[in-house]
Amino acid sequence: MWMGNYDYLNVFGLLIQATLIENFLLANFLGMCTYLACSTKLKTANGLGIAVVFVLTVSGILNWLVHKFVTGSESLTWLSVFGINAEHIDLGFLEFLLFISVIAGFVQILEVVIEKFAPALYLSLGLYLPLITVNCAILGACLFAVTRDYPFMPNMVYVLGSGLGWWLAIALMAAIREKLAVSNVIPALRGMGITFIMTGLMAMAFQGFIGIKLSRPTASEEPAKPQRLEESL
Amino acid sequence: MAKQMSTMSYFSTQLWESNQILVAILGICSALGVTNRLSVSVTMGLSVAFVTSFSCFFVSLLRKITPDSVRMITQLAIISVFVIIIDQLLQAYAFSISKVLSVFVGLIITNCIVMGRTEGMAKNVPPIPAFLDGLGAGLGYAWVLFVIGAIRELLGFGQLFNYQIIPLGWYANAQHPDGYDNFALMVSPPAAFFLIGGMIWIYNMKKT
Numbered sequence: 106m107w108m109g110n111y112d113y114l115n116v117f118g119l120l121i122q123a124t125l126i127e128n129f130l131l132a133n134f135l136g137m138c139t140y141l142a143c144s145t146k147l148k149t150a151n152g153l154g155i156a157v158v159f160v161l162t163v164s165g166i167l168n169w170l171v172h173k174f175v176t177g178s179e180s181l182t183w184l185s186v187f188g189i190n191a192e193h194i195d196l197g198f199l200e201f202l203l204f205i206s207v208i209a210g211f212v213q214i215l216e217v218v219i220e221k222f223a224p225a226l227y228l229s230l231g232l233y234l235p236l237i238t239v240n241c242a243i244l245g246a247c248l249f250a251v252t253r254d255y256p257f258m259p260n261m262v263y264v265l266g267s268g269l270g271w272w273l274a275i276a277l278m279a280a281i282r283e284k285l286a287v288s289n290v291i292p293a294l295r296g297m298g299i300t301f302i303m304t305g306l307m308a309m310a311f312q313g314f315i316g317i318k319l320s321r322p323t324a325s326e327e328p329a330k331p332q333r334l335e336e337s338l
Numbered sequence: 339m340a341k342q343m344s345t346m347s348y349f350s351t352q353l354w355e356s357n358q359i360l361v362a363i364l365g366i367c368s369a370l371g372v373t374n375r376l377s378v379s380v381t382m383g384l385s386v387a388f389v390t391s392f393s394c395f396f397v398s399l400l401r402k403i404t405p406d407s408v409r410m411i412t413q414l415a416i417i418s419v420f421v422i423i424i425d426q427l428l429q430a431y432a433f434s435i436s437k438v439l440s441v442f443v444g445l446i447i448t449n450c451i452v453m454g455r456t457e458g459m460a461k462n463v464p465p466i467p468a469f470l471d472g473l474g475a476g477l478g479y480a481w482v483l484f485v486i487g488a489i490r491e492l493l494g495f496g497q498l499f500n501y502q503i504i505p506l507g508w509y510a511n512a513q514h515p516d517g518y519d520n521f522a523l524m525v526s527p528p529a530a531f532f533l534i535g536g537m538i539w540i541y542n543m544k545k546t
Contacts, residue, residue: 131527132527133371134366134367134368134370134371134527134530135367135371135445136367137366137367137370138363138364138365138366138367138450141363141366142363198422198425198426199422200444201418201421201422201425201444201447202415202418202419202422204444205414205418205447205448206411206414206415209410209411209414210411213411235410238410238414239448239450239453240448241367241445241448241449243448244444244445244447244448245367245441245445245448248441248444248445249441252440252441291539292542293539293542293543293546294535294538294539294542297363297538298535298536298538298539298542299535300535301531301532301534301535301538302531302532302535304531305528305529305530305531305532305535306528308527308528308531309526309528312526312527312528
């Protein structure tokens with residue numbers, strides 16, 4: 106349950122895979138709205154990036170527990186301790202509702218706690234917290250981790266790596282856009298249009314990593330599942 | 339009659355003048371992620387239209403009794419209910435498409451269009467205009483997805499709705515090495531960025 110058939114090297118590979126090869130923004134296209142809206146200044150981008158890494162890691166772990174003990178198939182067997190036979194109950198359809206509630210609830214609590222105990226941090230970070238609830242990278246990472254059935258440790262490393270990758274991508278883009286703001290772009294393309302094209306170019310650069318498979322546990326025999334939408338088509 | 343016109347205008351402005359993808363730049367994630375097959379794009383567009391319109395309707399119904407401090411969670415709960423309905427329907431009646439869409443169906447919950455419409459419009463107006471507004475936003479999203487999906491599938495696979503459009507005889511083979519070849523970039527993710535960037539370009543030129 107903790108490591109499954111992953112050893113430490115596989116888990117490290119998974120971190121690289123989640124951060125660079127399957128970068129959440131540039132390969133999976135998740136969290137685009139916040140990314141496009143908040144990438145005009147490097148400072149903002151960094152603040153948002155750190156907040157996403159933190160929230161994504163914690164809510165990824167919480168949602169793993171939710172999946173393991175509430176919504177996954179045969180996950181309710183622990184109820185037999187109390188004499189309830191719940192083996193055949195499958196609450197899988199509630200997964201979306203529970204996941205988003207966990208994320209929204211966690212972000213809300215975090216906001217209150219930070220405001221109370223670290224007002225300075227709240228001023229620099231608190232602004233972005235409500236934005237994070239609706240960041241699809243968070244929900245996306247939780248759902249990806251669940252569909253791929255990671256054990257606890259790999260799941261934690263996967264959500265951490267996804268967050269780091271998201272931060273990397275938004276920081277890179279913000280640095281480019283700070284320069285773009287003073288360049289001479291065709292009027293109709295100025296603003297969002299050129300940002301899309303820049304992101305496309307960056308995504309093409311990140312495609313250079315495709316084909317490197319690091320996340321597969323060496324101990325397992327089963328072929329790795331298709332990792333990306335494009336490959337499964 | 340004037341009231342009737344203004345109610346309909348909730349619907350029609352969303353389709354072109356304030357199109358969610360091209361003007362508000364919302365809902366980009368799924369617009370990029372699912373559009374390399376037309377059938378998938380259409381399914382996704384219609385699902386989003388369904389979820390947006392009905393969530394707007396119910397958010398608007400509850401707008402007077404929802405306390406301001408918990409409205410985000412209330413809206414998310416309403417939205418997730420409709421996403422669960424769509425997800426179960428797709429799994430029951432279109433299993434292969436639901437397999438391809440995988441997590442993107444779940445991600446309709448955090449699709450910024452839905453949140454944007456419920457937060458920006460539905461909580462201020464009566465249910466019927468809110469419904470039309472949501473429907474318009476969803477269909478505005480759907481047609482952009484349709485265009486991008488059509489371009490990507492035609493150039494990337496030479497097909498539309500999995501039906502071969504570009505004659506197989508045109509393709510390069512051992513005898514005709516200089517024949518037609520599929521445009522591999524269109525299948526890959528970055529193409530969607532270039533296409534949306536280009537659509538925004540054309541849209542801005544048309545507008546000014």
